[in-house]
Amino acid sequence: MYLEYSSTKKREALKLERGLARVQGPPFHHCYTVSPASQPPMWALRRASVSLTLRSRGFNVGASCVKLAPTCCVEEESGINESREITYGGFLLPKTCFHSGYNSSLNFTVGKRALSSSSTKKEDDLEDGFSELETPASDGNESDNLLTSDAELSDDDGKENVAKEKEKTRRGRVESKLFNEIVNGPGNSVHSALEKWLEEGNELTREEVSLAMLSLRKRKMFGRALQLSEWLESKKEFEFIERDYASRLDLIAKARGLHKAEVYIETIPESCSREVMYRTLLANCVSQNNVKKAEEVFSKMKEFDLPVTVYTCNQLLLLYKRNDKKKIADVLLLMENENIKPSSLTYSILIDTKGQSKDIDGMDQIVDRMKAEGIEPDIKTQAVLARHYISAGLQDKAETLLKEMEGENFKQNRWLCRILLPLYANLGKEDEVGRIWKVCETNPRYEECLSAIEAWGKLNKLDEAEEVFEMMIKKWKLSSKTCSVLLKVYANHKMLMKGKDLIKRMGNSGCRIGPLTWDAIVKLYVQAGEVEKADSVLQKAAQQTQLKPIFSTYLTILEQYAKRGDIHNTEKIFYRMKQAEYPSKPKMYQVLMNAYINAKVPAYGIRDRLRADSVFPNRTLANQLVQVDGFRSNPVSDLLD
Template sequence: MSEWMTCKRYFDLTPGDTAIRLDLISKVHGIEQAEKFFNNIPKRTKTIKTYSALLNCYAQKKGVEKVDTLLKTMKALGFVNSLTYNVLLNFYYQMGQYEKLDLLMEEMKEMGIPFDIVTFRTRMSAYVAASDINGMESILKRMEDDPKIVLDWDAYSAAANGYIKAGLADKAVAMLKKSEALVTQDNWVACNFLLTMYASIGRKDDVYRIWNLLNSSSKNVTNASYLSIIISLTKLDDIEGAEKIVEEWESTCFCYDFRVPNRLIAAYCKKGLFHKAESFISKAIERGRTPYPSTWECMATGYVVDNQISKGVEMMKAALSANRTGWKPNTAILATCLEFFEKQGDVEGLEDFIRLLRLRIPLTRDVYHRLLRTHLVAGKPISDVLNKMKEDGVDADEETEEILRGSPD
């Protein structure tokens, strides 16, 4: 739509429209095309909004030099405000350069640029990430004391997260209670967060209390909320409670998303209850449900951890065969499966597995090395493997040469 408006010239784009277009171009076509677009827009639309949008594009791409250079230009033009500095604060927070945040906030103070809720929240997040409880508490107090700042549930939840990370459960509970006081019962995002936070400190009664409030106030509880309560209950080792929630979800859901029961399946596997996990999946299939690749991978992971490698391989093959895009196999579980075939000297089994794997991800040098070694152990010719390796653009390295030195060819 944005491109159509621009190309057809039916509307004169405002600086705000241009800023949105700039952000979209960067996300879809890359930063170079965004720069080209910015350089070609009329001078009258090169305002603080468009400059800030370009700065944000650079920040998202982690372009330190470009961020610094553009900031100098913006300062020279007088195009800096709270938004500009919030972009910078978040940029350096994401980069882990927490020491830069205090310098930037000092600059804001010197230039008379006011702190807003985003400024404070970003600084608090950095303190939490650095496990700096004193700093976190100092920022929270400044927020509470500032009449211009309207605190929301998220601020207190962030503080609770900091206390949980530091092992200060009592202080975390106090923050969660303050957060709750600012949450409406139909705010499922906040309720989901509270569920997982209370579970992380073992507060089962609070988990059920929040869930009951959410369940009673919402006509249609989302899959995300069901997932949150199941994650919380399995974390608390309340398998029976999680089973009841899954049953409730299955009886009411409009969209059967296997990611919801996956958490129960993973919990079954963790406790060695593989018969329950397999039974659940079988019953779902009988009802016309299709397990996701991640469902089968949950099973594979459980069996591998339990040292039932052959069963793990069977489940990983089911995962690779599942008709769902976007999933990629766990590298550690994948390596275990490949190693299983290699140790068995099972060339045919490994080749079948790799045929499925190829449909999901490009084959790596490590996969080809395993295939070469398995062929050699089984006394099979390796010329076809080398040809396929070449076709896939996988170059030989020192390890490849070492493997080949063991070849009778």
């Protein structure tokens, strides 16, 4: 499906772009006659994205006057007001027409202004998965989800979280008795727990159900939350309203998959808003990183003539930031044409994209534009900025930003500790990590302890990391989430025996092993050079449970086999990733072709495989395809012929 414009609109856009290109301000390294503040905000963001595209293609955009080829972009969404859970209200879609294309991907094409598909190795090697920007924002006091990766699904069934829930209750939060009843009930049957709740004479109010549902969602216990929703509807305890249907749709997508959610959406009463339902479905497509399905949902929204909003665009930006950065410019162009104003999250996504591409100047330009529009970077965005400064070796700049984040009343903002601890550790600031941990040490909170273990591990202070771990066990008992953090520390230091001892300890204490722990165990064995053992562990884990391993877990093993030139095992892991229904990505094929290159063996039929998976070769893939082409000619073969 392609978004197209009339030839008249193309010509008008080209004229506008060429005219503005001659008067762009300093943030975009052009000959300029107007101040940055006077530039159109969407245009400025598009020019910044153009700079990113040029850098990825090997161009050096310096301070001198440069004539850029016409291209387009923009960005947007508020991480404060719009959670990645179900958000209600203004989620509408464009009135521009779509039609099916070669690969059903969402290509916003504007005549000859379509962006190049090439990219650099830096861009290609970016870590797959979700970044800090893609999680719900801070609540202003203490954000429980701040800087937590989507990939970090809890391995535990939630029972050990009851203690943490009680601790939060002491800090002024309401405890759900119904949630405790569900979690502590026999087996996984929510129905029996609810029947028991009523038999004991408890009243089942909407407030109590809402509180229990929130707790279940927060613990990622989506299956039980779905059982609760289904029981309520079957027993007709409450009259279902639009919000209840949207919640059920969201839970089905999370617990049973996108296809089941699509089937369910057809059964929802017509009185419910289509925009809320499709917005919920789109958010889940993005959350599950399913590009094809997200674009199909976007096209479906167009069929219903739903106008586009900043939320929709931000979802697409998040999706393409992970999978296809060249399409970011197209989304931004769509926003400009629909007159959609960027939100805080839009800017944050662009900042992170620039930082990932090592374009620090471009990242700072986006920050300047953000501030010029009256939007100050929140703590999450500042943390991402600091991380990219550290990665770029700009330690002074990063430290200045961290001090700014602390503010004057740091001790009153305890929730900042868990963010600052790993960042100061990345800077190698042992004194600062010790200073911040001292604020928490007398009465530590769960997430602060996890950050402290990670921070001490980065500083090679294993005794301190283990000391925090033992303190956590005494306070909250042993859990797989706590163990996985320490396991990663052991993996980074190639301490296989300590890691094995911890795994045995987990087994003896009855910890539930899940994706987080699998990932830590796999990396533990890989770092120790035991790739086959890591492969075996992951295969057994995937067979024993219906839980899906993290993408990066498979990728870690895939890369190790590829480095060896072990084509058989590389193809085996590649096949398992396809079986696990991970969307095909250029990164997967790059690693696969590395196996053939290292083995010095041609990869017959690889172009057909790329075509079948709708993977368009970027620059790195194109170069690899030449190397693995079994039919290419060379001077020696020509002489022999």
